[in-house]
Amino acid sequence: MxxxxxxxxxxxxxxxxxxxxxxxxxxxYNVRRAFEAGWGGVVWKTLGEDGPPIxxxxxxxxxxxxxxxxxxxxxxxxxxxxxxxxxxxxxEIARVKKDYPDRAVIVSLMVPCxxxxxxxxxxxxxxxxCDGIELNFGCPHGMSERGMGAAVGQVPEYIEMxxxxxxxxxxxxxxxxxxxxxxxxRYPARAARAGGADAVSLINTVSSITSVNLDDFSPxxxxxxxxxHGGMCGPAxxxxxxxxxxxISRDPETAGLPISGIGxxxxxxxxxxxxxxxxxxxxxxxAAMTYGFKVVQEMISGLSDWMDKKGYASTAEFIGQxxxxxxxxxxxxxxxxxxxKIDQDKCIKCGRCYAACEDTSHQAIWMKEGRVFxxxxxxxxxxxxxxxxxxxxxxxxxxxxxxxxxDPRTGETVSDDYANWTTHPNNPGACAAE
Amino acid sequence: xxxxxxxxxxxxxxxxxEVLSENFADLHPPLDAHEAHVAAxxxxxxxxxxxxxxxxTSIDIPLFIRQIATGxxxxxxxxxxxxxxxxxxxxxxxxTETLCEEACVREIAEGKPVEIGxxxxxATDAVMAKGPQPFxxxxxxxxxxxxxxxxxxxxxxxxxxxxxGHDVVVFEKRDKPGGLNEYGIASYKTVDDFARAEVxxxxxxxxxxxxxxxxxxxxxxxxxxxxDHDAVFLGMGKPGVHALPxxxxxxxxxxxxxxxxxxxxxxxxxxxxxRNVVVIGGGMTAVDAAxxxxxxxxxxxxxxxxxxxxxxPASRFEQDLAAAKxxxxxxxxxxxxxxxxxxxxxxxxxxxxxxxxxxxxxxETFDLPADQVLLAIGQTLENAPDGLARDGSALLADETHKTxxxxxxxxxxxxxxxxxxxxxxxxxxxxxAEDIHQTLMG
Ligand SMILES: Cc1cc2nc3c(=O)[nH]c(=O)nc-3n(C[C@H](O)[C@H](O)[C@H](O)COP(=O)(O)OP(=O)(O)OC[C@H]3O[C@@H](n4cnc5c(N)ncnc54)[C@H](O)[C@@H]3O)c2cc1C
Ligand SMILES: Cc1cc2nc3c(=O)[nH]c(=O)nc-3n(C[C@H](O)[C@H](O)[C@H](O)COP(=O)(O)O)c2cc1C
Ligand code: SF4
Ligand code: SF4
Ligand code: SF4
Numbered sequence: 001m002x003x004x005x006x007x008x009x010x011x012x013x014x015x016x017x018x019x020x021x022x023x024x025x026x027x028x029y030n031v032r033r034a035f036e037a038g039w040g041g042v043v044w045k046t047l048g049e050d051g052p053p054i055x056x057x058x059x060x061x062x063x064x065x066x067x068x069x070x071x072x073x074x075x076x077x078x079x080x081x082x083x084x085x086x087x088x089x090x091x092e093i094a095r096v097k098k099d100y101p102d103r104a105v106i107v108s109l110m111v112p113c114x115x116x117x118x119x120x121x122x123x124x125x126x127x128x129x130c131d132g133i134e135l136n137f138g139c140p141h142g143m144s145e146r147g148m149g150a151a152v153g154q155v156p157e158y159i160e161m162x163x164x165x166x167x168x169x170x171x172x173x174x175x176x177x178x179x180x181x182x183x184x185x186r187y188p189a190r191a192a193r194a195g196g197a198d199a200v201s202l203i204n205t206v207s208s209i210t211s212v213n214l215d216d217f218s219p220x221x222x223x224x225x226x227x228x229h230g231g232m233c234g235p236a237x238x239x240x241x242x243x244x245x246x247x248i249s250r251d252p253e254t255a256g257l258p259i260s261g262i263g264x265x266x267x268x269x270x271x272x273x274x275x276x277x278x279x280x281x282x283x284x285x286x287a288a289m290t291y292g293f294k295v296v297q298e299m300i301s302g303l304s305d306w307m308d309k310k311g312y313a314s315t316a317e318f319i320g321q322x323x324x325x326x327x328x329x330x331x332x333x334x335x336x337x338x339x340x341k342i343d344q345d346k347c348i349k350c351g352r353c354y355a356a357c358e359d360t361s362h363q364a365i366w367m368k369e370g371r372v373f374x375x376x377x378x379x380x381x382x383x384x385x386x387x388x389x390x391x392x393x394x395x396x397x398x399x400x401x402x403x404x405x406x407d408p409r410t411g412e413t414v415s416d417d418y419a420n421w422t423t424h425p426n427n428p429g430a431c432a433a434e
Numbered sequence: 435x436x437x438x439x440x441x442x443x444x445x446x447x448x449x450x451x452e453v454l455s456e457n458f459a460d461l462h463p464p465l466d467a468h469e470a471h472v473a474a475x476x477x478x479x480x481x482x483x484x485x486x487x488x489x490x491t492s493i494d495i496p497l498f499i500r501q502i503a504t505g506x507x508x509x510x511x512x513x514x515x516x517x518x519x520x521x522x523x524x525x526x527x528x529x530t531e532t533l534c535e536e537a538c539v540r541e542i543a544e545g546k547p548v549e550i551g552x553x554x555x556x557a558t559d560a561v562m563a564k565g566p567q568p569f570x571x572x573x574x575x576x577x578x579x580x581x582x583x584x585x586x587x588x589x590x591x592x593x594x595x596x597x598x599g600h601d602v603v604v605f606e607k608r609d610k611p612g613g614l615n616e617y618g619i620a621s622y623k624t625v626d627d628f629a630r631a632e633v634x635x636x637x638x639x640x641x642x643x644x645x646x647x648x649x650x651x652x653x654x655x656x657x658x659x660x661x662d663h664d665a666v667f668l669g670m671g672k673p674g675v676h677a678l679p680x681x682x683x684x685x686x687x688x689x690x691x692x693x694x695x696x697x698x699x700x701x702x703x704x705x706x707x708x709r710n711v712v713v714i715g716g717g718m719t720a721v722d723a724a725x726x727x728x729x730x731x732x733x734x735x736x737x738x739x740x741x742x743x744x745x746x747p748a749s750r751f752e753q754d755l756a757a758a759k760x761x762x763x764x765x766x767x768x769x770x771x772x773x774x775x776x777x778x779x780x781x782x783x784x785x786x787x788x789x790x791x792x793x794x795x796x797x798e799t800f801d802l803p804a805d806q807v808l809l810a811i812g813q814t815l816e817n818a819p820d821g822l823a824r825d826g827s828a829l830l831a832d833e834t835h836k837t838x839x840x841x842x843x844x845x846x847x848x849x850x851x852x853x854x855x856x857x858x859x860x861x862x863x864x865x866x867a868e869d870i871h872q873t874l875m876g
Binding site: 392 | 468475481
């Protein structure tokens with residue numbers, strides 16, 4: 001069985017699966033049980049400054065989006081940071097860390113944007129013996145109205161400033177947690193690096209309204225007939241998170257900056273994908289909130305199974321492997337010509353490919369006598385829509401045309417030279433192919 | 435309990451009231467809302483869906499299933515009922531395994547079709563629970579149409595005609611509507627007096643008058659109906675039964691009569707059934723008679739069919755249902771004689787084989803003890819008016835359901851080509867109504 005031990009910022013954990021800062025890591029009781037279940041580390045539920053504890057709503061705080069059979073595709077929450085007294089949390093963190101020296105314990109923080117506030121809390125956090133801190137610049141609701149969370153995360157200058165304060169006043173690793181609610185994730189990541197961050201973690205939740213009650217016209221979750229945008233997480237946000245992780249991984253200004261990948265990690269496979277795009281580990285919230293702590297067992301066995309199959313001895317061997325393959329559109333090979341091909345033995349004749357291609361794509365699928373569906377290569381632009389809508393896995397595949405053959409759609413001979421848009425004759429700005 | 439499954443002869447009350455009510459509970463219980471969503475989600479929303487083609491009433495199945503999936507069962511119900519006003523009954527009685535569900539691509543792909551029938555029931559139940567039938571009548575046309583028979587064909591025809599603004603008078607020989615929905619279909623397929631409730635609901639459209647106790651050939655003549663109305667639709671089913679020569683001892687009767695008595699009995703523990711029941715035939719009637727005999731408490735029930743299993747008109751699902759309920763199925767055997775004096779005590783059979791394409795006895799025989807014999811060897815037209823061309827044992831009708839007589843249409847079991855299914859009768863009644871409408875207004 002592959003060794004899942006992962007070192008992130010010098011912090012060792014038995015596996016790369018950490019619980020993200022959220023209800024699963026809200027208190028000692030949860031975290032102890034999470035560690036017993038096998039989680040490699042936790043980022044403690046975000047702590048705020050000392051004083052009267054935070055107040056949460058007393059009505060529902062989660063909304064949801066479901067797929068078939070009420071499978072939870074996304075959660076949305078309007079919960080704030082911890083609503084328990086600071087000292088209680090600090091005492092618990094110290095006790096847990098002492099009892100689980102082999103697990104990562106990171107403390108998430110969010111205090112007002114003044115140096116004194118940070119200076120006041122950092123030494124108290126350090127005393128717990130935790131392995132590092134994570135700066136919550138991501139929470140998109142509630143706290144942002146008070147100038148914290150995403151309100152900081154949306155202004156790169158603030159990120160840099162607060163990160164610097166933390167680096168100056170705290171010895172151990174500082175992770176900056178980023179909000180996806182910005183237009184270009186590279187700017188806050190660069191700011192974090194400029195401020196001296198040891199790593200970034202992303203994504204926090206995506207601002208969202210998951211649904212509207214059509215009887216009383218209140219957004220859900222409804223608090224006495226009113227709703228507030230919340231933060232969305234879970235399987236549905238994974239594609240957003242993966243792209244943002246990749247953007248940071250391949251940005252020359254942040255390349256090499258360690259990343260903790262978060263957002264919709266639900267299975268071992270999701271974790272492997274984040275890591276292939278450069279994340280040193282992953283954090284999980286919704287999957288644990290949906291299925292309980294035990295899900296980590298599938299993540300552990302699945303990842304090590306896959307690593308064994310691929311012959312990877314440690315996670316370091318595949319982390320970042322997909323990064324060089326993420327490129328700009330303009331560099332994609334325009335001589336890569338494929339055609340959809342339908343496996344008649346697998347086809348169950350539902351006709352979805354036909355409806356999709358005929359109504360919304362390129363009229364490249366024939367429906368022949370006896371519901372036989374075939375691709376007309378002379379029209380197929382290889383868009384992949386039919387593959388995506390076909391209910392049978394591997395029934396429609398994209399087959400590459402061999403060099404030298406003629407694409408019946410364009411009448412052109414397929415070449416195996418690499419050629420992209422930058423040199424394409426139709427590109428007014430094409431540079432000479434040299 | 436006075437009697438048990440082992441009491442000899444034909445007696446009532448072999449099982450307790452509790453066991454009987456369990457035995458005759460809904461064969462396919464309704465889906466609850468969550469189950470319906472899960473079942474609906476399995477539908478692929480096929481292009482030019484094969485299930486629609488396989489439905490004799492061409493219900494837009496992918497559309498109604500999607501309407502269920504998106505939380506609008508009333509809209510789903512309307513999609514169904516626009517095509518098939520008896521969609522509620524069809525959802526319960528259609529042999530979906532040989533119709534829509536057989537054609538479902540998921541049946542082909544994984545042997546587990548989308549549960550179209552149960553979803554159809556979910557949607558139509560929702561509409562019926564909501565209240566009145568959802569269609570309204572067009573402006574009155576002043577035309578009057580006579581419909582003979584208040585079975586599925588006649589009712590579907592009458593409803594569609596009423597929708598188009600015609601006035602309809604239904605002549606029904608019995609004192610209740612519904613035809614075989616009321617008198618024939620197995621009780622566990624249509625519990626809680628659904629057949630009657632559905633007819634009352636259907637008649638809510640207005641413009642349909644049913645005259646009970648009016649039998650064509652006895653109380654009315656076709657000539658008179660034609661003379662008094664703008665058009666006539668014949669939907670009288672096949673009310674007669676084939677007899678088996680020599681099978682006239684006590685305890686021998688047509689299976690349909692046994693079923694009709696059972697369907698009309700208020701109290702199942704009052705329905706007499708034999709200890710050793712032999713059912714002769716191979717269709718749905720044979721299976722229903724056998725299964726219900728067993729459920730009433732008969733000790734041994736055997737269906738004997740003269741051909742091979744593969745040729746049995748009852749679907750494999752029906753055969754398996756019978757087997758699961760404890761009915762013995764015997765294939766390739768034909769009845770030779772009923773034995774007994776006064777009351778039947780047994781039946782002799784001879785095995786059969788196909789010889790040069792023809793069924794013939796092999797000479798080998800066996801006997802089954804029997805105190806009750808139910809004959810399910812087919813129904814016939816009876817008292818059908820003269821002067822109408824026939825196609826075999828049924829009335830000849832063209833693809834628009836016109837008979838050989840002007841202004842007379844026919845549909846359902848009485849007409850050919852027929853499949854003897856509720857849903858086919860509905861389709862033909864509806865299509866005949868459309869053709870009558872075209873003809874009258876054209
Ligand atoms: C036991 C049994 C079980 C069946 N099970 C199923 C099943 O599970 N699923 C399925 O799809 N199909 C089943 N069928 C077949 C189905 O019931 C028929 O195909 C369907 O009822 C035919 O409808 P119809 O309107 O043509 O005739 P019917 O339902 O027979 O209705 C004819 C009506 O006309 C009336 N009538 C007859 N003669 C006259 C007359 N001279 N004057 C006035 N009125 C008259 C009758 O009283 C009756 O009300 C079954 C049939 C039987 C016998
Ligand atoms: C109810 C709830 C509360 C959360 N609270 C916090 C928090 O206090 N601090 C924080 O940094 N992130 C918080 N998050 C965000 C999660 O840590 C995580 O970034 C996000 O849920 C995406 O991961 P997932 O898709 O695995 O859930 C919260 C999420 C949820 C669902
Ligand atoms: S790849 Fe696109 S164009 Fe080609 S057949 Fe499929 S849907 Fe049509
Ligand atoms: S979508 Fe797939 S299964 Fe359906 S007809 Fe097309 S190729 Fe066949
Ligand atoms: S064939 Fe099956 S999957 Fe396709 S539309 Fe019909 S019910 Fe749905």
